[in-house]
Amino acid sequence: MLTNERYAGDVLSRKTCTLDFRTHKTVVNRGHKPQYYIEDHHEGIVSKEDYERVQEILGDNKSEFNRGDYEKTPFTSRVICTHCGKNFHRFGKNLEQTMWRCSSNKKSELLCEADPIEEAQMENLLKEGFEKRYNINQRTNDGLLIKQLTKELSNAEAVREREQNLLRVELEKCLIAENKAILQNLDTEDLKEKRQEIEKEIAVKSKLWEDFDRDYEFREASLNRLKELKGSDKAINKILDISFMRAWVIHIKVESPFLFSIKWIDGKETVVGKFKGGYHDGRK
Numbered sequence: 034m035l036t037n038e039r040y041a042g043d044v045l046s047r048k049t050c051t052l053d054f055r056t057h058k059t060v061v062n063r064g065h066k067p068q069y070y071i072e073d074h075h076e077g078i079v080s081k082e083d084y085e086r087v088q089e090i091l092g093d094n095k096s097e098f099n100r101g102d103y104e105k106t107p108f109t110s111r112v113i114c115t116h117c118g119k120n121f122h123r124f125g126k127n128l129e130q131t132m133w134r135c136s137s138n139k140k141s142e143l144l145c146e147a148d149p150i151e152e153a154q155m156e157n158l159l160k161e162g163f164e165k166r167y168n169i170n171q172r173t174n175d176g177l178l179i180k181q182l183t184k185e186l187s188n189a190e191a192v193r194e195r196e197q198n199l200l201r202v203e204l205e206k207c208l209i210a211e212n213k214a215i216l217q218n219l220d221t222e223d224l225k226e227k228r229q230e231i232e233k234e235i236a237v238k239s240k241l242w243e244d245f246d247r248d249y250e251f252r253e254a255s256l257n258r259l260k261e262l263k264g265s266d267k268a269i270n271k272i273l274d275i276s277f278m279r280a281w282v283i284h285i286k287v288e289s290p291f292l293f294s295i296k297w298i299d300g301k302e303t304v305v306g307k308f309k310g311g312y313h314d315g316r317k
């Protein structure tokens with residue numbers, strides 16, 4: 034039986050990473066290729082019953098039934114609370130306003146004091162960020178915006194791969210130098226420090242790469258919608274909705290319901306909204 038859920042005894046039947054023996058490069062399965070687990074393939078370290086009980090206690094069971102009104106939307110798993118680092122979750126589908134709330138805060142206000150946010154506000158701030166990043170309101174109708182957006186999405190995977198390869202090469206160089214220094218009985222402190230820095234950077238980037246790889250479908254959909262505009266930059270306002278813009282978003286960090294920092298797929302960041310008493314960029 035195939036399932037998307039997994040526990041320790043399940044076997045990942047299609048590896049997320051394989052080594053290409055011709056090029057010696059790691060080939061990453063970027064989410065768009067099917068991944069699934071074969072249930073009960075061999076006996077897990079923890080019994081399945083125990084595992085499920087623990088998941089239930091932790092409240093980490095991702096099924097819709099257990100998460101109440103949990104629903105996957107373009108914002109799911111990508112809106113992060115800057116105060117505690119946890120994700121914002123959607124709730125109150127049947128209330129007048131759909132709201133998002135920090136998951137720690139939802140458990141207890143003692144864990145995190147982050148205020149809830151209206152979904153409409155999240156949409157507004159993302160739109161503001163996207164418009165700011167691309168100067169959308171100052172565009173003439175020369176088609177350059179559509180060209181730029183199309184290029185960014187088409188090249189995004191190559192850019193991401195290049196970034197990963199560069200860091201890997203840097204790490205390898207460092208390791209070789211460190212080994213050499215050890216053999217020559219030289220001081221390795223500096224080299225070790227440098228290597229640890231690279232390793233730390235790789236660890237931070239890995240999370241971003243992982244999220245990027247999961248968003249293949251958003252990028253494909255947005256590329257298709259860009260084609261429909263037939264080169265008219267002005268027409269972009271018609272398609273500027275959340276799932277379209279989501280193709281460029283890695284995550285959104287929530288400082289307050291009025292102040293977001295949006296991390297884009299090229300690593301750049303845009304701050305949008307306002308501090309208490311004024312806009313962050315000096316606007317009145």
Ligand SMILES: [Zn+2]
Binds near residue numbers: 116118137138145
């Ligand atoms: Zn929080």
